[in-house]
Amino acid sequence: MSTITITAFQWAPEFARGLVRDLRVRWALEEAGLEYRERLLGMGDQKSSEHRKRQPFEQIPTYEENGLVLFESGAIVLHIANQSEALMPADxxxxxxxxxxxxxxxxxxxxxxxxxxxxxxxxxxxxxxxxxxxxxxxxxxxxxxxxxxxxxxxxxxxxxxxxxxxxxxxxxxxxxxxxxxxxxxxxxxxxxxxxxxxPAFRQALANHLAPFDKAETA
Ligand SMILES: N[C@@H](CCC(=O)N[C@@H](CS)C(=O)NCC(=O)O)C(=O)O
The missing domain is CATH 1.20.1050.10 (Glutathione S-transferase Yfyf (Class Pi); Chain A, domain 2)
Structure with missing residues (x-):
């Protein structure tokens, strides 16, 4: 059983909520029925040398799965889709x-x-x-x-x-x-x-927004 971890932001301004690109990855994982963990980055964390090893441009999202580290939302979604008939036809x-x-x-x-x-x-x-x-x-x-x-x-x-x-x-x-x-x-x-x-989109959106609400009520 593989463990998937994605990186997202702990907080985002109102105008960006629902648009930040971890949503794409969360949605693909929901459609594929794959469980995942999230690593939430606080202010400035994306500039750390640790994160730069995952994402050379100091951005999110990233994706980790049993030693495989990926960045670029398109590449990540394609990687997930290639493992799931829910997202990719067989032919x-x-x-x-x-x-x-x-x-x-x-x-x-x-x-x-x-x-x-x-x-x-x-x-x-x-x-x-x-x-x-x-x-x-x-x-x-x-x-x-x-x-x-x-x-x-x-x-x-x-x-x-x-x-x-x-x-x-x-x-x-x-x-x-x-x-x-x-x-x-x-x-x-x-x-x-x-x-x-x-339903997979709705779930992904709820999961994407949850950290922002939590950060604001903390
Ligand atoms: N082409 C990249 C773009 C990633 C991107 O623009 N990420 C934004 C959030 S949606 C980000 O991390 N912005 C913070 C920054 O650039 O410092 C992808 O699709 O993954």
Missing amino acids: PGGRARVTAWIFAALNSIEPAIANLAEIDLFHSERDWASQRRPDLVERVSGRLGQLSRWLDRREYLEGDRFTAADLMMTTVLRIPRNTDLVEQHSNLAEYRERCQTR
């Missing part, structure tokens, strides 16, 4: 396409969304933010339009079932929650909702 073609969609979520959709979120969450008061923002909105809008067209009436990205690709895409589509950019495409909003109503 090689399906597996390759799910992997492609995980990359698409992280590489083709998330960068535009993350750039916009950075302005909205961290720099909204700066003079240059209002000049830069329309262009970033247009880029996010373009990407979401393309995704919406591809998804069309499909329930999931690959085949007719939920996979790790949907898990990753949903966590990316959650980021612009201060805007209505996802809601402008009803199929995308419904898709995100479909994935977020899964």
Whole structure:
């Protein structure tokens, strides 16, 4: 029986709660039915030499399992998915396409969304933010339009079932929650909702939020 440990933050500001990337890992573990322990990092702990051995960029999440140490939420989710039919189809073609969609979520959709979120969450008061923002909105809008067209009436990205690709895409589509950019495409909003109503997501979100509530009442 393997022991899995993930790293997450002990506390996060309100605007980041529900978005911090340990949520992706927790969700994958819930879908796969794998138990895990959490190592919660306090303020500044991610800069310790001990944590840097796990994550060279001083970030979370990390994943440890019987001597294997992984970082990058995409790599971790893929690793979990490769061990679980709940997240990955059995046929090689399906597996390759799910992997492609995980990359698409992280590489083709998330960068535009993350750039916009950075302005909205961290720099909204700066003079240059209002000049830069329309262009970033247009880029996010373009990407979401393309995704919406591809998804069309499909329930999931690959085949007719939920996979790790949907898990990753949903966590990316959650980021612009201060805007209505996802809601402008009803199929995308419904898709995100479909994935977020899964019991494994709800459990993962509750586990992700619990330390923050605890830290605040301590
Ligand atoms: N590409 C990395 C990004 C990880 C990341 O951005 N982690 C954030 C939390 S969501 C973090 O640790 N931020 C603190 C910092 O960068 O100092 C992944 O997907 O795991």
